[in-house]
Amino acid sequence: MDVPVQEVIRPATIAEALAALAEREDARPIAGGTDLMVQLRDGRRRAGRLVDLGRLGLAGIRRTRDAIEVGAATTMDAIAASAEIKRSFPALASAARQVGAWPIQCRATLGGNLANGSPAADTAPPLLIAEASVTIASAAGTRRLRVADLFLGPGRTALTPGELVTSVRLPLDEPAPGERVVERFTKVGPRREQVISVVSLAGRAVIRPDGTFALVRLAFGSVAPVPVRALTAERALAGRRPDAAARRDAARAVQDDIAPIDDVRAPARYRRIAAAVLLDRFLQEAARG
Ligand SMILES: Cc1cc2nc3c(=O)[nH]c(=O)nc-3n(C[C@H](O)[C@H](O)[C@H](O)COP(=O)(O)OP(=O)(O)OC[C@H]3O[C@@H](n4cnc5c(N)ncnc54)[C@H](O)[C@@H]3O)c2cc1C
Known part of the structure; x- marks a missing residue:
């Protein structure tokens, strides 16, 4: 396999990950690797340094007063199995369960599905109808962006080098009685x-x-x-x-x-x-x- 990766860094904090990304122009985050490893092998993307997001505590689903926050490193399997997601965002649960097959679902993450920028990303349509937004961190601070504004073209997103998606926010929208x-x-x-x-x-x-x-x-x-x-x-x-x-x-x-x-x-x-x-x-x- 022709993967010109020189180093893999496994930071323990978001600050360390952002520093590791900022340090080298050819640094790239890796989550489940189900898109990136294929692209590196085929020469469609290059990365001298991979920054593994696996130890940053970015996986998990949390309900707040008016939203559900899904950590960027949450896997498709965890999303599909979540009672909160199935109840409030069943289209997202269903899409996550249809990403590849189960072994892929156990590695593929929500952040990776979005950051990869594919027009075929299965979680994107459910997030668009939920009017979801992503929280993005970089050495310069954090910003929030609507999923509707994240995708720019095939394989292209509004993320700039050195930025990490840390979570996805899905606002809860309860129907009125009788609806x-x-x-x-x-x-x-x-x-x-x-x-x-x-x-x-x-x-x-x-x-x-x-x-x-x-x-x-x-x-x-x-x-x-x-x-x-x-x-x-x-x-x-x-x-x-x-x-x-x-x-x-x-x-x-x-x-x-x-x-x-x-x-x-x-x-x-x-x-x-x-x-x-x-x-x-x-x-x-x-x-x-
Ligand atoms: C056999 C197979 C079947 C598949 N089937 C489907 C399918 O049915 N539907 C579908 O939508 N996709 C499918 N995919 C594609 C892939 O599994 C998904 O897009 C997956 O969600 C990618 O997540 P990941 O964690 O593996 O991302 P990675 O491969 O780790 O990363 C993908 C890209 O996102 C960047 N990245 C990752 N996490 C972050 C982050 N938190 N912040 C910023 N950038 C980040 C990486 O640098 C890279 O550019 C399939 C892939 C395979 C190999």
Whole structure:
């Protein structure tokens, strides 16, 4: 394996990790390594120094008064198994359970999934509909960034060298009495399991007792250079019932929200059709409850 790594540092504190990253231009954090090791091997990324995040205490899920905070080094398996996440953010729990297979889920972290910047990152659509934000630390201090502003293009994020994602904050949003919530994550790929998404959808609908939407949020993966919120489709559905007419309008509107390309995994036309199909299925589930 041609990995030109000269040293691996295992700091015990965030301050030490940030110093180790700031010291060398070619330093790069490593969490589970499930993306990075493959990229180093293929020569798609280079790193002279790897800074292992495993001892920093960044793994864990914590409920605060109005949010759930997920540490950046929390694994997909821990997220999928968390009762708090399953109750309040079921689309995220479901997405985490569909990242690769179980051995990958036991290593792959939430921070790594986001920092890798893939348009197919499965946790991104659930985090977009949760209106989540990331906390980022660097030698200069900490900052908070919306997940919606994190992805810049395939493999590119708003993180600058030397910055670490330390946690992800998911604001809790309780429905009003009588309202019901339907939240789902689905992905399409060439097989049922162990695939990078060709199209993925996370949807959250809050339905009033009269059957109309109090809220509908939709986000897609793999249909644009970055994971995207489908705001045009959301507007087409606002305040309506998920009936056949609304579903038809949403299927048309969503085409303005996405910009898929032809690539080795699927042609753009397939992705457009699949996005509309996933959306229609989600809206039918929302109608059924
Ligand atoms: C067989 C296989 C199947 C896969 N299937 C899927 C799938 O179905 N869906 C999916 O979304 N992904 C999939 N992946 C990709 C990968 O497992 C995930 O993206 C995973 O979440 C990456 O996390 P990690 O901890 O392994 O990241 P790493 O590989 O350690 O790091 C990834 C990138 O993020 C940076 N980084 C890591 N942590 C931080 C941090 N806290 N702050 C700043 N930068 C950081 C690293 O420097 C690197 O650039 C698969 C990978 C494999 C090998």
